[in-house]
Amino acid sequence: MLAKFLKQHTGPLTADLVQEPGHFGLGKVPRRLKPASTVTSICGYCATGCQLKLHLDEQGRAVNLSPQAGYPVNLGMACPKGWQALDPLDSPDRATVPxxxxxxxxxxxxxxxxxxxxxxxxxxxxxxxxxxxxxxxxxxxxxxxxxxxxxxxxxxxxxxxxxxxxxxxxCMATAVTAYKQSFGFDAPPYSYADFEESDVIVLVGSNLCIAHPILWQRVMRNRRNPEIIVIDPRATETAQAATRHVKLQPKGDLALLYTLAHCIIRDGRTDAASIERTEGIEELTEFLMDYSPAAVAPATGLSVEEIEALARTVSEPGKRVSWWWTMGVNQSYEGVRVAQAMINLALITGNIGKPGTGANSITGQxxxxxxxxxxxxxxxxxxxxxxxxxxxxxxxxxxxxxxxxxxxxxxxxxxxxxxxxxxxxxxxxxxxxxxxxxxxxxxxxxxxxxxxxxxxxxxxxxxxxxxxxxxxxxxxxxxxxxxxxxxxxxxxxxxxLKAVRRAPxxxxxxxxxxxxxxxxxxxxxxxxxxxxxxxxxxxxxxxxxDRPCDITGIEGFEMIDRLGGIQWPYPAGSPTVEPALDTERRLFEDGNYYTPSGKARLLFSPPAPLPEAPDSTFPFLLLTGRGTSSQWHTQSRTSKSDILRKLYPHDAYIEIHPDDATRLSLKEHDTVTVRSRRGVMNAAIYIAPTVQPGQLFLPMHYPEVNRLTHPSFDPHSRQPNYKACAVSLTKIRRFAD
Ligand code: SF4
Incomplete structure (x- = not known):
């Protein structure tokens, strides 16, 4: 049967293919993988990088999995996607032939x-x-x-x-560009252990509970009784679990971060030694003159008192402050400058290169x-x-x-x-x-x-x-x-990652x-x-x-597995670390950056207006983001799992504030048409005070959503601005209404 299939579908290339070591297709048990009880592999969804233990049958085929207990990333935990990682492999719509x-x-x-x-x-x-x-x-x-x-x-x-x-x-172009410009290389400076070492954790545009649930678990393991601050227009699951939710206006983040730096410099709460390792402090100080809390408060939607209190919290002497961001920052028309505003705050307060600190981009894929x-x-x-x-x-x-x-x-x-x-x-x-x-x-x-x-x-x-x-x-x-x-x-x-199934x-x-x-x-x-x-x-x-990402000290795959994963850099001659204990390596502990001068650059420019603000025709501002921890991007894989499909709504839904729902006579589950200048879609109404009046939220996973989004881009990173565009809402009336 297999021979007949191969004859029909492969031609003369077949022999070469089946003899290749490391290839797990076309029906042969690969030489590399001997039948065993378990092997480990990194999860193939998000950038948390959890390690999974794959349970194999006597043919070396994975039949089940569990999270790996000793791995320094996930410490025996996995989110629903990880637990169901094998499901998408069995889908009947796999591409099996050219x-x-x-x-x-x-x-x-x-x-x-x-x-x-x-x-x-x-x-x-x-x-x-x-x-x-x-x-x-x-x-x-x-x-x-x-x-x-x-x-x-x-x-x-x-x-x-x-x-x-x-x-x-x-996903990450904004963080890449911000780091390259500020540090001289694309170098996220942190270790996950910093979640557990911080006194103040500031999450900007990050719904960590949903997008990176295992990293939220790392926050929960912090024994320092940290202040957890979420800066986000929405009362996300993470904002609701935080100690403080800073509910600013969408895209008010850049002005807010500049204002925090203004207050910190004004009050002398800076770290002189850390500033000594930067370039541009005079220019930044001059630029920030215009960003007093009173001047900026209207654009952020926050009070002067809230801003002043936040500035004090993130510059408390002796406290370890860490800044973390994801797509609420990256997917913006000015995301690079927002990321660099956080980098600036970390640099001027000395919150970098030490446990529990950093200006830290959390990766997506x-x-x-x-x-x-x-x-x-x-x-x-x-x-x-x-x-x-x-x-x-x-x-x-x-x-x-x-x-x-x-x-x-x-x-x-x-x-x-x-x-x-x-x-x-x-x-x-x-x-x-x-x-x-x-x-x-x-x-x-x-x-x-x-x-x-x-x-x-x-x-x-x-x-x-x-x-x-x-x-x-x-x-x-x-x-x-x-x-x-x-x-x-x-x-x-x-x-x-390991081959534990034959490709179909x-x-x-x-x-x-x-x-x-x-x-x-x-x-x-x-x-x-x-x-x-x-x-x-x-x-x-x-x-x-000799590059900042030098990994010449890694012998091969076996060494990576033996040491519980290896962080870059790991140049030749690096001290051998104990398995699973290599968890604390962060960058810039010596105050040296990858720029020609060895100093970090303080970069800034004035905030730009929203590329498409609401108006009388399209009166709502549409926000998009992750829906649940069971959904991944376009759902090509997560929709193939019977279990994951039960954990999220099948059809698109849109979150609306109760005041707006009342004004428009909308009830829960009503169907509405959402329209932008570029496209149209229908969605079910979900009434929740998680969004502010005049704002709507759509999970990004439904194919219609990006027919609405506005094609504007960060000028430095060319990353798309997925998070804010103007839309209108119309109820679809039925005879029963
Ligand atoms: S958090 Fe979930 S999706 Fe991300 S790596 Fe871990 S198990 Fe996989």
Missing amino acids: LLRDESGTLQAVTWADAMGAFTGRLQAIKEQHGRESVAFLSTGQIPFEEMAFLGCLFKFGMGFLHGDANTRQ CNAMGSRLFSNTTSLVGGHDFANTGHREKVATGLGIPCDAIPSDPSLAYDEILAAAEAGRIKALWVIATNPFHSWIDSGKLAALRENLEFLVVQDMYRTTETALAADLVLPAAAWGEKEGCFINSERRIGT GVALSDFRIFRLIAGAWGCGDLFAGWKDPESAFKLLRDLTR
Whole structure:
């Protein structure tokens, strides 16, 4: 049966595939994985990076899982998504064979050989006719970084294209840019242990209870009786559990943070030694003159007394203060400056490089940090710079490729790639493990953009995502649990994942697909050293030498597992840490930053107005965010779990303040039409004082939501502003009303 299937669907490439070590597809028990009772693997959803213990049957197939008790991240805990991590693998809509759209417009099953022929034939023809800027890839934060690096290096150095970006642009670009500008490198400074070491924990635009529930558990383990402050327009689950909710107006955060710095400098509550390690204090002080509490209070919606009290709390002498942010900051038209306003506060009060402190971005996706260091999109692989000649030479030597294969010019960002596709300059897109037809801002535009594309390739574990359904070619990919590699979590900890299931049909790991493409494109020799994920890991490890993310002290996957994950940096010669005790390494303890001067930069600029404020036609401000801890982004995976599906509403719902509901004669469960200048959707009414009057909240997981959102972007990071746009609300009337 299997032999017949392979004969039909694979062609001459099959023999090569089944003999590859480390590949868990096509029906052979992989050599690497011997049947055993359990193996460990990092969860494949969020960037907390919990370790799961996978329970195997005698064939080495995972049949169940439990959280790993000794792992320093999750300490034996997992959220609902982690507990159900195996469920999405069994879904009947898995992509099991390559699919190619025929002349009638129908996707038809083809062999891998035919798929590779179509892939290389179409893309080489487009490149020949339109040049190296006519094709782009859009990738993910969800695959191991060895695969991300392979994709980025193959596409740019092997296939000779220039433009590629990842959906981490939707998630972490703001934090990346803020850190690079302020610290000289994309370096989140903290360890999760800091949640337990703080006296004052300030969460800005972060619904930690829902988005990172295990990190909230770390907060709950804090024995210092901390003040927990949530700065958020909504009374989120986290705000309700905090000791203080600062309920400001949406996008009043930047002005508020500047005002706090104003008060702290005015009152002399600064740390002279820490300021000595910065550049720009005179300019910042001058800038902050205009940000007195009285001047700023109206824009924030807070009283002068509230602002003054908050300023005192976050600068209390002798107290450890930590600042934490997620998407409420990152997904903003001015998120970089908001993040840097927190960095400034940490720097001027001396709350950095010590236990329980820091200006700390909590990452979104399981491997967003891996993408930041290794995807070869914004930065040259291994924490390098495309524009730096020395960096290009170092990477070329390390990878054994010609230096002139490495472009010196930067890639377009995600929004610029899509704009170029809309304008017809980009003719083909290769989308890997992401679903922009659902997740991209103002997503209604994607359908029109599709009309302008000559060729759309989607490489994914499912054939039914909104993006896969629009593809010309679908390449079936193995999922988390069906392949090996490494993720890097929010606190810079590298952990391994394991192959514990066979990929269905002839689906292949993304790593194997990239190897096939390299061979089919004719650049296989350039990637001869990329034999399997661990070989790639070692190549990448060696590239990091002497960079801030130096991990040359890591021998390989076994060492990572043995030590309970390893935080970067871990250069050669690092002292060997005890297993599972490597939990306290934070950056900047010596006051040295990665800038040329060794000092951190204090950066700022005036707040900008909302890109789309409510008006008489669209009188509500729409906020979006995570709905429940059981939902993940576009729900491609979480909707495939019977258990997770029971833990959240099936259809879209919208939160509205009771006063607005009364004014509009809306009752619980009424259906309303939500309309913006770009699109329209229906949702059920959920009346709750969690939102302020004049504001609405929609969970982001429903495909219609991004038809409404406003396509504005942070000018520094190009991250989309998902969180605030103007909408109207109309009740759908029924005869019974
Ligand atoms: S908190 Fe994140 S990493 Fe941990 S189990 Fe849940 S989804 Fe997985």
